[in-house]
Amino acid sequence: MLYIVATPIGNYADITLRALDVLKNCDIVIGEEYRIASTFLKKVGLPEKEILLLNEHAKEKDIRELVDVCASKNVALISDCGTPGFADPGAALIKLCRVKNIAVTALPGPSSLMTILSLSSQKSSQFLYIGFLPANKQERIMAIKALKTENKSWVLMDTPYRLKNILTDLASEMPNERGLLGVNLTQESELIIEGTFKELLAKCRLEEGEFIILRYAHTKDK
Structure with a gap:
């Protein structure tokens, strides 16, 4: 059986009781990176678990x-942080498990996407998940330009070291669009800034960090 186990996005105290129970009793844990998975399991008191990799x-x-x-063991799938199967290779494993009629169940828990939406001062009844923008600057600018005309809220994230580059490009292409920036959510160094993209760039002093950005929906009075 395969368990999809959500893990904390920054604060280890956010682990759920059910997640701890499944991790304790499963035979094997599948993670993205050995060092990160091993550190996490040690933090929650399970240093002896066998770890396999899927990245x-x-x-x-x-x-x-x-x-x-x-097919033969109870397996827990975790990601580097947050909910697996979302912007990681977990979906391919889930698909093949279903083909083989292997039971798959999910344990809800921490998610940077749900966290940033819950921090929004604008109701987000509909939103688009954009995910990662292209690494190439020209392609990234083209992708941002295409988002200008989208009226719904949208959410994007990227690797920590692209924080400043993403903010710079957003401020350049749509400086007056309003949104919400979350960096290192749930950690002691958590930073949450609301305002125009131009203001987000000016107020964010960090060069890098785990981040997620919510662009607010266009409203009739905009």
Whole structure:
């Protein structure tokens, strides 16, 4: 059986009781990076768990081998942080498990997406998840330009070291659009800034950090 286990996005105290129970009793934990998974398991008191890997480098053969493990053992899938199967390779494993009629269940928990939406001062009844913008600057600018005409709220995130670059590009292409920036959410260094993209760039003194950005929806009085 495969358990999809959400883990804290920054504060280890956010782990759920059910997640701890499943992690304690499962046979194997599948993570993205060994160091991160190992550190997490030590933090929650489970340093002896066997860890297998599933990340962007995994080939189809690797995923099929993990499916075979799920067929005979109780396996917990975790990501580096937050909810697995969302912007990570977990979906491929889930798909093949279902093909093999292997039971898959999810344990709800921490999510940077739900966290930033809950911090919004604007009701988000509809929103688009954009995910990661292109790494190439020209392609990224084109993607941002395409988002200008989108009326719904949208959410994007990226790798920590692109924080300043993303804010700079957003402030350049849509300086007066309003939104919400969350950096290192749930951690002691948490930073939450609301305002125009121009203001977000000016107020954010961090060069990098785990971040997520919510662009507020266009309203009739905008």
